[in-house]
Amino acid sequence: MQTLAQTLKQQAVNPALSQLLLTLAQSSVAISQAVRHGALAGVLGATTQENVQGETQKKLDVITNEMLKDALKAENTVRALASEEEDHIVEVGDSGEFLVCFDPLDGSSNIDINSLVGTIFSVLPAPEGEISEQSFLQKGSEQLAAAYVLYGPSTMLALTTGQGVQLFTLNPETGEYLLTNEAVSIPKDTAEFAINMSNQRFWEAPMQTYIADLLLGKIGPREKSFNMRWIAAMVGDVHRVLSRGGIFTYPTDNKNPDKPYKLRLMYEANPMALLVEQAGGKASTGYQRILDIQPEQIHQRVAVILGSANEVDACLEYHQQDYSGEPEL
C-alpha cells in the first residue's frame, strides 16, 4: 500500500507543502497515541481555563494544541497559525509560505465518554510581508490543502490538495498512514441526515420545514424514509458523509441571539467544505457557498449545510422560498 509521502509525491505536490502535511500527519499520530491512552495518561477531564469562545477547555484541547504548535514551530514552512484554542494568531517563523488554521481536538465533549474525536487542518498561502490576523482572512477557496484526522476504532486521515480526496489509515505498528481510498466520492443522493434535533424550536423557518418534511418520510412530500445520526463531533459526522453520503447541518438558530451559529469558519467549515466539494458534494450556509465567504475574523462562526449534492440542493430550495406569510412554527 502507498504511504502518505508516496501519494504526495505522485500528486506532484510542492515539496514545502508536502513537508508541512507530513509534519501535521506526524503530529496527529502523536495525538492519536495520547487519545488512545485516555485515563491511563491522565489526559481526560477539564481544565479551569476557558478559550476565546467562552468554552471550558478540556485537558486534551490544551495538550493537542501545544503538540501542534510545537510541531509547527519546529518547521520552516509556516509563518503563523490560528487555532480554536488560541485567542490570537501565533507567529511561528520568519520564513515559510504557509498559514495553518486548526481545530486541535474536534468534538472534545466526546472525550470523556470514549467516543469519536478528531483534528481539522486548513492550509492557506502566506502573503508577503508582515503577518497579522488580516493575513488569515482569505476565502476558503484559497486553501491549498485541507485535512482531518479521525481518532476512531482506526485512526484515519482524509486529505485534499485540490486533487480529489484521499483516505489513509494509520498502521499503529509502524506509525505510517497508508492509502486506503484513493478517490473518495460522495453519493449524490442519500436517505440519512445529521442535525442536533434538540435545537429544533430555535431554527429558521426553512430548516424547520425541510426537517419536518424529512421526518414525514414516505407519506410526506419527499416520499422517502430518512434515518438520522448525530455524533456531536463534526469530524465523525463528515467522515460518515464521505464514507456513504448524507447531509450534515448545524444551521442558524436563535437559542442565543449573540451566537446564531455554532461551527467555526476558518478551522471547521472551510476545510470540511473543501473536502466535501473535492469529493463531489456541496457545502453552503443555506444562502451562500461556504468557500466563497469573505472571513472577517479568525474565530467567526457560520451556518453549515453539507453533504450529498442532490440533498444539499433539496435543502437549499427550502431556503429560497418566502415564509413571511406563513404562521410562526
Ligand SMILES: O=P(O)(O)OC[C@H]1O[C@](O)(COP(=O)(O)O)[C@@H](O)[C@@H]1O
Ligand atoms: O454539542 P452540539 O451542540 O451537538 O454540537 C456539536 C458540534 O460541536 C462541535 O463539537 C464543535 O467542536 P469542538 O469540540 O472543537 O468545539 C462540532 O464538532 C460538532 O458538530
Ligand SMILES: [Mg+2]
Ligand atoms: Mg470543533
Ligand SMILES: [Mg+2]
Ligand atoms: Mg476543538
